[in-house]
Amino acid sequence: MNQLKPALMILFGSTGDLAAKKLFPSLYTLFTDGWLAPQTRVLGIGRRDWSQADFQDTVLTAVRASQPVRGDDVSDFLEIFTYHQMDISQPDDYTALWRTVEHMEEAVGFSHNRLFFLATAPELFPVVADQIGRGQPRVPGSFRRLMIEKPFGRDLASARNFNQHLRRYFEEEEILRIDHYLGKEMLQNILVLRFANHLFEPTLSAEHIDHIQITISEKIGIGQRGGYYDHSGALRDMVQNHILQLLALLTMERPERFDSEGLRDAKVKLFRSIRHFSTDILTEAVVLGQYATGPADEKAYRSEKGVDPESTTETFAALRFDIDNPRWQGTPVFVRTGKYMARRHASITIVYKQSAYPSLPQPAEPNRLIIRIQPAEGVDLRYNIKKPGTELTAIPVEMDFCQTCNFPGQSAEAYVKLLMDAWRGDLNLFTRWDEIEATWTLIDSLLDQRDDLPVYPYPAGRDGPEQADEMMSRHQRQWLDV
Numbered sequence: 001m002n003q004l005k006p007a008l009m010i011l012f013g014s015t016g017d018l019a020a021k022k023l024f025p026s027l028y029t030l031f032t033d034g035w036l037a038p039q040t041r042v043l044g045i046g047r048r049d050w051s052q053a054d055f056q057d058t059v060l061t062a063v064r065a066s067q068p069v070r071g072d073d074v075s076d077f078l079e080i081f082t083y084h085q086m087d088i089s090q091p092d093d094y095t096a097l098w099r100t101v102e103h104m105e106e107a108v109g110f111s112h113n114r115l116f117f118l119a120t121a122p123e124l125f126p127v128v129a130d131q132i133g134r135g136q137p138r139v140p141g142s143f144r145r146l147m148i149e150k151p152f153g154r155d156l157a158s159a160r161n162f163n164q165h166l167r168r169y170f171e172e173e174e175i176l177r178i179d180h181y182l183g184k185e186m187l188q189n190i191l192v193l194r195f196a197n198h199l200f201e202p203t204l205s206a207e208h209i210d211h212i213q214i215t216i217s218e219k220i221g222i223g224q225r226g227g228y229y230d231h232s233g234a235l236r237d238m239v240q241n242h243i244l245q246l247l248a249l250l251t252m253e254r255p256e257r258f259d260s261e262g263l264r265d266a267k268v269k270l271f272r273s274i275r276h277f278s279t280d281i282l283t284e285a286v287v288l289g290q291y292a293t294g295p296a297d298e299k300a301y302r303s304e305k306g307v308d309p310e311s312t313t314e315t316f317a318a319l320r321f322d323i324d325n326p327r328w329q330g331t332p333v334f335v336r337t338g339k340y341m342a343r344r345h346a347s348i349t350i351v352y353k354q355s356a357y358p359s360l361p362q363p364a365e366p367n368r369l370i371i372r373i374q375p376a377e378g379v380d381l382r383y384n385i386k387k388p389g390t391e392l393t394a395i396p397v398e399m400d401f402c403q404t405c406n407f408p409g410q411s412a413e414a415y416v417k418l419l420m421d422a423w424r425g426d427l428n429l430f431t432r433w434d435e436i437e438a439t440w441t442l443i444d445s446l447l448d449q450r451d452d453l454p455v456y457p458y459p460a461g462r463d464g465p466e467q468a469d470e471m472m473s474r475h476q477r478q479w480l481d482v
């Protein structure tokens, strides 16, 4: 096992939700698994007037909430954390920060490997990136990497603007744009399923596949994130990034090279072949919804904290994507995602074309390949057998591989994988600028006409508005409950 190079991780937003929920627990996993070199340090930044002890207590509480903690390890782990209070919107505050960075590096005696992590409000990304770019140029022989949380812009123009800003100071390979979905075990598994089996890949084309369904649903509303979400909505929050990445991994051509450039080239090519939302297909291809109160008296979206009482922000989107390339022409991809739906669930269902077997009294059901992403992970294959007995009848049966049951606790948490790859400089799971550009170009073709679309209410706890079911009926399909 090659330990990760010693580095200083400088975490902007260390008092926030992402740090507590994902980053501290993931760092603990890396620490206890022996990946972190002894000189590794984390400098946490926040506005709160916290002491060193307050910060380390927060880290400990966050780690304890996620996994059992070993007493002997944990004090060594907490030692790597230092807190620095500042207002990151104030350029003057950076002088003291860079002094702290220098002192920490001198104390452990390592060179200038620095991993900057931007886990703060997106409005602050440009100012922080600017200050890092100016104040901390890359030191020859060391690495400097900038990890940026989503969202990367709110449309093509703002994303381009931000990117141009970044490129003044950073090389493309120093910018690690995070889409944490790519860190999920089952998304990486898509590539293995496709390219390490001969079974599926030759069948993944319009010749064999009737359609594909992708669902990412959440069982809860927006919680405390109203202020952010009301300016975002499902299209920006889920579709432009997570869903399109998933779709690309599933439908892209075989990469010419299985390295980060080859993989991302293949994805970009795919993104560019997805049909844009022109006016004539808009209402047939898109249904937007917003949760209203439900049977258990759930709060309606418009009554949530931080949300405009007249808001038309969509908390649900159902879309039809068409891929205009020879492999997929004619096979639609239906996508739905939303808040406050019936259950928390993410999956892909690939529905095969119906086979013709004239001797059967009833046509056999189409085969289905189901990739379960969360909460349970696994791969199911649905196919037909002859129903035992004297008559010739076909019945569907399932071969279900439950990854969660077969390898309990072994799937790496997305942020463990993402942090490890960032440390190593492995860019596979980070989105390159041209991916962002292509996905925003596509989603902008819809956002430009967004005001012409109705936003249908749906009761909390239902899988979106009825209009999403009607859209599927018009396309002679139905949402499958897998």
Ligand SMILES: NC(=O)c1ccc[n+]([C@@H]2O[C@H](COP(=O)([O-])OP(=O)(O)OC[C@H]3O[C@@H](n4cnc5c(N)ncnc54)[C@H](OP(=O)(O)O)[C@@H]3O)[C@@H](O)[C@H]2O)c1
Pocket (backbone or CB within 6 Å): 012, 013, 014, 015, 016, 017, 018, 019, 021, 045, 046, 047, 048, 086, 087, 088, 089, 118, 119, 120, 121, 122, 124, 149, 150, 151, 180
């Ligand atoms: N939370 C998640 O599950 C999640 C998932 C995916 C992506 N993200 C992304 O991750 C980023 C962070 O999200 P979050 O949920 O962790 O946000 P959050 O809970 O609101 O935390 C924001 C952090 O930024 C700090 N901050 C804000 N203004 C500051 C200033 N002027 N100076 C210094 N520090 C400042 C806050 O420090 P103080 O509190 O001390 O002021 C806090 O540590 C966002 O871009 C979000 O979109 C979050």
